[in-house]
Amino acid sequence: MCSSDSKDKLIPTFERSSYVLKIFNNRINYLSKYNISASQINALQLHREKNGPYNSLQDVLRVEGMDEHSLNKFLHLVISDKQYKKQQRFKKSIITPSIDSTGLETVSTILGIYIGTNIVTWTLLELGENVLEWNYESFADIPDNKNTLNLLHMAWELNSKLPESDIYVVDNTNYDPRIARSILSMKAFLQKQQLQAMILALLGNRNLYLDTGNNEVASNIYLTHHEKIAALFGIRIGNEITSSKVAVNKLLYERDGIYSKEKNPVGVYAPKNILNIYQNLEEYVKDQMNWSLLTALTFLQLGVLGKYDYDFI
Numbered sequence: 001m002c003s004s005d006s007k008d009k010l011i012p013t014f015e016r017s018s019y020v021l022k023i024f025n026n027r028i029n030y031l032s033k034y035n036i037s038a039s040q041i042n043a044l045q046l047h048r049e050k051n052g053p054y055n056s057l058q059d060v061l062r063v064e065g066m067d068e069h070s071l072n073k074f075l076h077l078v079i080s081d082k083q084y085k086k087q088q089r090f091k092k093s094i095i096t097p098s099i100d101s102t103g104l105e106t107v108s109t110i111l112g113i114y115i116g117t118n119i120v121t122w123t124l125l126e127l128g129e130n131v132l133e134w135n136y137e138s139f140a141d142i143p144d145n146k147n148t149l150n151l152l153h154m155a156w157e158l159n160s161k162l163p164e165s166d167i168y169v170v171d172n173t174n175y176d177p178r179i180a181r182s183i184l185s186m187k188a189f190l191q192k193q194q195l196q197a198m199i200l201a202l203l204g205n206r207n208l209y210l211d212t213g214n215n216e217v218a219s220n221i222y223l224t225h226h227e228k229i230a231a232l233f234g235i236r237i238g239n240e241i242t243s244s245k246v247a248v249n250k251l252l253y254e255r256d257g258i259y260s261k262e263k264n265p266v267g268v269y270a271p272k273n274i275l276n277i278y279q280n281l282e283e284y285v286k287d288q289m290n291w292s293l294l295t296a297l298t299f300l301q302l303g304v305l306g307k308y309d310y311d312f313i
Contacts, residue, residue, distance in 0.1 A: 017057050018265070018310055020078055024060060025053045034077045040065060091308050094228045095169075097219075099303045107304055111165035112296025114288060115196050117188050120158050121292040124165060125300050130255065131270035134278060136289055137161055151191065155198035166220060167303075168203050170196065171295040173226040222303070224295050232312045233294060244290035245283075251297065265310045266301045268293070 023031065024044060031041050047063045054060055060071055092098070109132065112123045118140065124133040137158055146154070173192075179185040203221055230236035233247040255269040263269075270278075278286065301307040 016075065016079060018307075020057070020075060021054050021060075022311070023078070024048070034074060034081075036074065040070075088308055090228070091232070091302055094225055094232060094298060095303055096172075096223045096225070099222075104304055107166045109165045110167045110169060110296050110300050110304070111163060112169050112171070112292045112294070112299065113162065113199070114171045114291035114295060115192060115199065116288050117192055119285065119288050120199075121289045122162055123289070123292040123296045124163050125268060125296045127300070127304065129268045129300070131268055131274055131293070133163055134270065134274050134289060134293065135161075136285060136292075138285075146191065148194070151194050152198055155195055155202060159199055159202040162203070164206070167222065167299060168220060169222045169224055169295050169299045170200060170203075171226050171229065171291055172196070172223040222299060224298055226291075229291075229294055229298055232298065234312075244287055244294065248290045248293060252293075266297065266307055266312055268297060268300075 025048065028041060028045050028048070031044070032038075043064050043066070044060070048054060051059075051062075057071065060066060061068065108127050110125045112125070114121045119136055119138045121136040122133070123131060126132055139154060139158075175189065179189050200221060204219070227236060227241070230241045233244070235242045235244055235247050251264055251267040252275070253263050253267055253269050254272055254275055256272045278289065281289070301310070301312075
């Protein structure tokens, strides 16, 4: 990639290449902050207008005046940029605990789980970005006059319906001080947290762990931050989270269908029969199911495939 006399050779990862190409294709005026000359910026823009978007770094090297040394220098500037680092930190903070890539080489399936006040939804994804299962189970609204044993029985029943997976990822909603204004809302939040904790405990009791290859095991249960996923997919405005419908429509592709447009880099394929069932559901149920999809998708793309430099919207 870089010239042989370069002291700091940089072989960009696929994700870094994508981030750089995104700048070349969509924010070319942004290059001026990296001390790229006006003539180079103009040459890059003219080449793109004449030949279309840059699809690889090899395309960039075809620009007049651009060589491996210049491109390598630019890559160093980009990945040391504060905005780039801020973006990486944000995406890495979405999943708890922090992901250790050790053991993830053996992962083939990820189950995203969303727990609502009257519904649990789940999405089973496999490494090839395919939806294997997308389902839900509804129950009586909480809060209810349920004691701990009632909730445990409910958690047991729900857990029995969840499919086996290499990784389990549960979407976790942070406490919102505004719910303290309503005793009913506070009770609902606490019961939901109890139910979530019970389901997590039952998942852990499945004794499924990742083999790190060093005679050690690592937990295969993770949490995602609900509000941060909303920000990642562009469905959080201020403190409010809007409908997930638009985001999911951009990310969901029918496996048996024919599309003229290229698949979104972080999108997923779903079989026609699964999509048909989904499309016939009530909008409320769809929205709840969307959250389990976004949860599983976030872990797949960030935790396993490492697509940190792609746009998620």
